[in-house]
Amino acid sequence: MKYSRQRESILQYLRSATCHPTAEDIYHHIQTDNPNISLGTVYRNLTLLSDLGQIQKISTLDGPDRFDGNFLPHYHFVCRECGKVQDLEMDALDHINLLAAHNFAGTIEGHVTHFFGKCPDCTMKDVIK
């Protein structure tokens, strides 16, 4: 694959970000260094990097998709109240693939899990009320 400053920039930002940005977020962030980048390019590279397994695409069931520069299997928490997405510190749940495969004639390659509820901030706010 041919080098491109734009792709490099996207990947670098994602590797350093902890906020699981949307394509639009990434676009705006990169514009500060590279005012000429286009949203189409951002989408093209996000799709590419995600297909290569270098980043992860996350769906939150409402609003735009989000992206994660951490390509290692890990889990996400989505706050039902404020919509924030964050990483969870927990071990890989490899065993659930076996559970899924048990009564299934196809091939299980992996799983995607996200947890939902109230994030620490929103939990705290509710306690104070």
Next chain:
Amino acid sequence: MKYSRQRESILQYLRSATCHPTAEDIYHHIQTDNPNISLGTVYRNLTLLSDLGQIQKISTLDGPDRFDGNFLPHYHFVCRECGKVQDLEMDALDHINLLAAHNFAGTIEGHVTHFFGKCPDCTMKDVIK
């Protein structure tokens, strides 16, 4: 909530379907009995029923969302090759909520998991090749 033939029809179809249809699928199916229904109404009722917990909305990370008339917690398999979505026969993974909660200051209310890989049909096709 006021009765509506359209909503009834959508719910009935979803309860009987095993194919996890998209909004468009549902729209087309219902048109055979009710040619005047509109896609907007289908979306409105799907959102409503899903908010009420009577159906489930499923995101597959590409293509439109799908819907499931089974409101009980259960798991889905998404085929990477043909895109088909199907139910898995496996017990609820309640314990993973505890694992997630372990190092997390917020409140875990639940999780969404889907497994991916090759469905039985696509696995079979590859064997024959």
Next chain:
DNA sequence: CTGCATGCAAAAACTTTGCACCGCC
């Protein structure tokens, strides 16, 4: 030079919404 990646803008894909009308209660 050659061809893949980009910028730009148009379009596609999916979903929501305003408004006038209809039908359940």
Next chain:
DNA sequence: GGCGGTGCAAAGTTTTTGCATGCAG
């Protein structure tokens, strides 16, 4: 009758794509 649900179509949101140009190899 009143009001919530509907049909229709327009608009909103998110993502993809065609095409001419630019830059890496």
